[in-house]
Amino acid sequence: MENDDLIAILEGVENVEQFIAISDEDSDLSDFEDPTTEESQNISAGEYSFQWSSEAFEIKNEPFDDFFSGISPSMISSVSSELDIFLHYCNEAYVEKIVEFTNSYQQYVVRHIDIKLHSRLKNWYPVTVPEMYTFFAVCMLMTRNSRNTIEEHWSTNPYLHSGIYGSLMSRNRFCTILGMLHFCQPGPRTEEETILSKIIYPVNHARQTFKNSFIPYEKICIDESIVPFKGRLLIKQYLPKKRNRFGIELFVLCDVLSGIILDFIVYCGKDTELTHFDNLGASGSVVATLLEEYYGVNRKLYIDNWYSSPKLSIFLKQRSIHTCGTVKPNRSEMPKFKNLKKGDREALYSDPIMAMKWRDKKNIHMLTTIHKDEMGPTEKMDLMTGLPKLKPECIIDYNKNMGAVDACDMMLSGLQCIRKTIKWYKKLFFHILDLHLLNSYHIFKITCKDDFSPSFRKYQLVLIEQLVQKYGEQSVHKTLPSTSRALEQPTRFLPGDGARHMPSYVPKQKKLRCKLCARSKKRRTTRYMCAVCTVALCVIPCFQLYHKKK
Template structure:
């Protein structure tokens, strides 16, 4: 049974977060899209995403490991975040407050883009012992006015007791709002092609670029092994996307516990193999995703005769022709395993095939 849409407005924890994994200091909130082009009242269009049409998610991610901590499904007006907004933060800031609820007052640092960042949100987070940094729109409420025209590389800044707003001219104007950085500049080894001098960036811009890509990086990793397929039901896509995120989190946690590097694709295949080995029934030995032949009960039967033939049926013994313990040879047998669909000598190949993983 599919839950009503109102039930999905709440944040959707993927695991018991604090018992399984607690994030590092830096967190990021960004939008993610699940591709869906069918009819849906809350379908969204974001031109900067790889999947421009689909179901929008507000995603909270750990910058250090890339683990997705939580997400909220955007359901249009039914996304009743304002009802929980006791501080009059506004819609986008209330989304941030809801996702960060388990992590407030614990000294975390949050990075957001200009869709969320505002002086009101930064002040709210600072009151709850949480730093913030992000790009911000100049027309946000309580934002200072930057009326000075800047040349490329120049900066202008305004500050209060707790917040710093800085405007930096790159190819275009970049406005940042931060509660944890100074207005210092950092010289990079990269050379500016027009001036042939080292590139200089504000410290907050440098840290923002370094931490902000966690959600996009997760989407990129999922795109290579995405298990969703073309479907007319949007909730099925959402369900399988949740499974993909769970696998991605499992790979990230595996990487934090083991020094050996394993790609996400290989980890994905290993999980499939173990699931098939434990719960699946493989009817063909040519399926190399697991050793289910070692787990179930199998019995030999006579190879059936060919239609219209009076000769006894026979098949090539798989063990004799694929063994590595001795010289492989072609040997015919009148017995087979119907579950595995392979010919086998009754003695000793049938036993070897169903007991030994390699022969």
């Protein structure tokens, strides 16, 4: 396709009637189908006519030039460390904005909610940028040390004790920051705001950063991903084929060669941010929106049967995007195929599309503008003949390149920072933080000059160390010992350990409630504490009783 023709196509779009979506049996996206409430302007994808025949045509696909593909030149150098690359995605300006929202939300809560007498918010002080980075490091570290509850990471029980958490941040401080974590200006939602407004700043920052950091190679794919969430939520989806079946659905665009995530769209029903194309339906509009910045360079796109349709293939072909994917046989404009026996295939053509039906264990329908009707060898061997099994080349190519998004989910499954919370937007934020971590890992692998390529787990551990080294010392804030009913120091009963448990003054000349007196419902304060147990106690008789009687 000539450049003048491409420009004419891109400039020739017109505004037409309201958007009408195509329903799908695999995913509950019925909220897309509401033309009466849709306010965004639709774009015509053009009218297409299809005349299917068994006569093959010559496929003419222009070659792809990968000269400009790869890491953005202004983004990173070949000597960048793990922390430098991660800070490109989560820069200090971005974290500073989150810190501002978090501190504002704490002030809003204090003004509008009655705080309990012994609430952790009584000891709140404003969060800083170094402290927020330390908070992120602790969240990442928790994925490598699984516990039943958050509090157990700070346990003094010898079987659970891990001193690193207490040295980075106190338990109460971590839980308070997690509870006050916020990503927008606090207050009731207005009519103009959508359900995504609570998390819109991290979402928009991530999408823009992903686009600016990497230019994809020839092959890209689009697939669904899901952020697990089983709470009450209007946009919660059910995807039976995913490992986490309930949650927040994302439409993800991924580069096949590098595994880098290029863009994503959060499904929000009728409020989903899409450029609606009149003849493509909901699924086609998702694809067209994700690919808006990648037209005109002859890339190859791999999609599954929720997106594929003859109209979408023509629409993308006119914009120099070649497609390959499975397709539902009942899609509009799809041809009618014959009944086939196992191993048989049938191909029908409507320039520039080839539609194929191949009978294996079940019927498989493919739609492609890349391949011919040819068979190719696979890696599996036929036990009867000893020769490689044969499959259509379009299916072999599809199986090879379609799994990039699932591979990202698999890599994150064992190291994701998602915390158990009733706030859905916090889960989505931590998933976005995981995506930043994963993309920075892929970038780091590309920038490595030698053959050394660390594993994702090793990269995450090194990043945690570098975050602590740079921001850990800046975020240290001395806190008073806790008088809550936390897990107690079991070594206080050991005969040889008594020499370490001696009375000392409470820091800053403060007074705290005696722990034993509080158990007896006596209101008594003291200036003394056990420095080892970090428990406030009356010198006489509570100090002796606490260390001798269980």
